[in-house]
Amino acid sequence: MIKAEKDNTNVEFEVLLIESNKQIHDSAFQFPDYVKVIIPKENFNFHAFLNIGIKASTGEFVGLFNNDLIFKKNWFTEILNVKKKHPKVESFCPVDYDSKFTPKSFFKEAPYLFGYKVRRHIVGWCIIAEKKLFKKTGLLDERFSFFYADDEYSLMLQKYNKKHVVVAASEVSHLESKVSKELTQKKSAFFDDVEIPEKDIPRYIFTEQNRWMLVRKKLLEGHIIFHKKWGSPKMVAIKSKIGRIFMANGLGFLNKYFM
Structure with a gap:
């Protein structure tokens, strides 16, 4: 194509x-x-x-x-x-x-x-x-x-x-x-082949709303890395919202220091 x-x-x-x-x-x-x-x-x-x-x-x-x-x-x-x-x-x-x-x-x-x-x-x-x-x-x-x-x-x-x-x-x-069920299963097994020490898992992951991630180890690993870098889920939402306000008002250059 x-x-x-x-x-x-x-x-x-x-x-x-x-x-x-x-x-x-x-x-x-x-x-x-x-x-x-x-x-x-x-x-x-x-x-x-x-x-x-x-x-x-x-x-x-x-x-x-x-x-x-x-x-x-x-x-x-x-x-x-x-x-x-x-x-x-x-x-x-x-x-x-x-x-x-x-x-x-x-x-x-x-x-x-x-x-x-x-x-x-x-x-x-x-x-x-x-x-x-x-x-x-x-x-x-x-x-x-x-x-x-x-x-x-x-x-x-x-x-x-x-x-x-x-x-x-x-x-x-x-x-x-549109991939086959077999390929999906192989992909899932590949991406979840990781061990994460319990001490590294945020407490909110163990709540009823989030504990499904405990069986998706590779996804959970990405979640932990992302929020260690950018802040808690709540902080990420705040940073993104304020950052977009800065950009809309010609102050987007401040995001480098704020985010």
């Missing part, structure tokens, strides 16, 4: 695959010539692998993608159209209308929306950013190996006074909800 976009526009794509399967070249599968495969020595870490791609890329924009996406025609062209209207914006997301989080009614007929809500404005499976953004914010925090990566990106943008846009006409289909 990326190749189809390239053939119909003036956009040039550089496709980098950061592959966690170290035996991929032993299989019979052959990647197209335009795909550059990079196999890191370390085990899978979402942010670490994305950082490898960011550093290896040569274009003005970088796409931070999951490996289960179908790109609709002109998806990136629509993002560039919004970029032309808002030259200072450096972060964008497309939309998947099959997702329960972003139905077409979400836009209320607006062509795009500014915001930082995870799964609404920021969908971590497909983020487009200008490469220069990371010169201001630094590379992605590699303590986030998978869970809470979206939340981390949202607060990072707010801290550094960077606006983010989700674009209604830029469509990408995320196949996560």
Whole structure:
């Protein structure tokens, strides 16, 4: 689908695959010539692998993608159209209308929306950013190996006074909800293979409302890392709210010190 976009526009794509399967070249599968495969020595870490791609890329924009996406025609062209209207914006997301989080009614007929809500404005499976953004914010925090990566990106943008846009006409289909039950079970087992000392678990996790996280160990690990960095859930909500007020009133530069 990326190749189809390239053939119909003036956009040039550089496709980098950061592959966690170290035996991929032993299989019979052959990647197209335009795909550059990079196999890191370390085990899978979402942010670490994305950082490898960011550093290896040569274009003005970088796409931070999951490996289960179908790109609709002109998806990136629509993002560039919004970029032309808002030259200072450096972060964008497309939309998947099959997702329960972003139905077409979400836009209320607006062509795009500014915001930082995870799964609404920021969908971590497909983020487009200008490469220069990371010169201001630094590379992605590699303590986030998978869970809470979206939340981390949202607060990072707010801290550094960077606006983010989700674009209604830029469509990408995320196949996560369509994977088989067997693959889902294997994925769950992989992500929950971690031990967390009880002393490191916040007391509120043991309440009736939150104790479900105790059986999702990898998710809980991400939760703990995220809130150690940014503050308690209540503090994160306060910081984000005040930070958005600062940005709306031209004081977003203060967020670097406040957040």
